[in-house]
Amino acid sequence: MRTTFISTQTIQNSPRTSIIRLQQELTKTNTELVTGSRADIGLDYGVRSDASVELRNQKARYEAMIQNNTAVSIQLKTTENGLTDLRDNAQEFLDSLIALNDASASPGTLASDARSKLDSLISTLNVSDGRRYLFGGVQSGSAPMSNYADGAQASVITAFQTAFGGRTPDDTTISDITPADMETFLNGAFAAEFEEPAWGTNWSSASDEARSSAISPSETMTTSVSANETAMRKLAMAYTMVAEFSTSNLDPKTLEVVATKAREILGVAVNGLIDASTQMGSVQARITTVNDQMTKSTENLKSQISSFESVDPSEAKTKVDLLTTQIEMSYSLTSQIMKLSILNYV
Structure with missing residues (x-):
């Protein structure tokens, strides 16, 4: 049987890490929605980004x-x-x-x-x-x-x-x-x-x-x-x-x-x-x-660049809405967890 150390602080900080990741992803996706282009070509395509350059x-x-x-x-x-x-x-x-x-x-x-x-x-x-x-x-x-x-x-x-x-x-x-x-x-x-x-x-x-x-x-x-x-x-x-x-x-x-x-x-x-x-x-x-x-x-060349770098606006909008919902849920969950204390169950 494996045991894991837990505490009230650990329980409270766990959702925060997820929120930070979701916020970063939301910022990136929102930028793509506004500009119509990928926010980070290198991150999305890796070595293939040389073609865009x-x-x-x-x-x-x-x-x-x-x-x-x-x-x-x-x-x-x-x-x-x-x-x-x-x-x-x-x-x-x-x-x-x-x-x-x-x-x-x-x-x-x-x-x-x-x-x-x-x-x-x-x-x-x-x-x-x-x-x-x-x-x-x-x-x-x-x-x-x-x-x-x-x-x-x-x-x-x-x-x-x-x-x-x-x-x-x-x-x-x-x-x-x-x-x-x-x-x-x-x-x-x-x-x-x-x-x-x-x-x-x-x-x-x-x-x-x-x-x-x-x-x-x-x-x-x-x-x-x-x-x-x-x-x-x-x-x-x-x-x-x-x-x-x-x-x-x-x-x-x-x-x-x-x-x-x-x-x-x-x-x-x-x-x-x-x-x-x-x-x-x-x-x-x-x-x-x-x-x-x-x-x-x-x-x-403009057409090729657009094809390579552009994003689907509807897909980006759907992703923004989904990320926003997930962040709101994470905040709600964090709020509920903040009210919990392991001392209530000792």
Whole structure:
């Protein structure tokens, strides 16, 4: 025969342990009823809870990429707008150059317009979205283009003086510069001002490498245009050429060489700008497609997570009611036991 030690305290404390367990279970079930999800995945599924963690991680990655793609899309749109402005200005100036031989065309007016277009080019290439300079390539922390007057202009004038006996474009004696001499200068010393190292020294601090962005877990695309692209250099070259050398001091035939070369360069630049805009447009279209795919994947993951983690509301409500009843019964029983004393039976 086995005997067990008993006392009034033991009898009174026994139901309390049960009440604590029931209260903990009620709290957990009530949370599930309110949220519609399991309160403790690890407790319910054990090692299988890793599946829930992986599903949530995948969903978080897709959501982060969709949000990042939204920011990239805004940058692309701003870049496309800038390229459109550059192209429109270049085409407008090209039309003006074509009309140079008209009686209404003035070299001085054309030079002034060229300088204005050059300043606009630099301003556009220095555009920022508030976080980075869009045409800076991977070196996007600072404005990529220097002001023309801060270094490039002096270098261009020095090149002209070196080629033409120390005379400046404003010198009245430059009328003896022949078309052949001007063409040699434009294709040689002047063109070198827009190549390395002069371009990096006097004009641009941008990187040749354009910025890229991961638009999906498995796909990375070029999402920017560098100020060092050939089209940008050609624009700067054409505008500078006309701004500095389109002067009535030149022989008309020599002046025509300047205009013809500028037209040729602008044509190349416009084609380059069209290509760049097309590329940015293609990236934008691809981002839209990828975002749609990731949005669908995110919805699918949400469904899987819900299926894995959700609880049946009616079942949870029934369990809450049952636990509440059990707790009330335990309290009632505890109250009755508290009134008992083993001394009443001695």
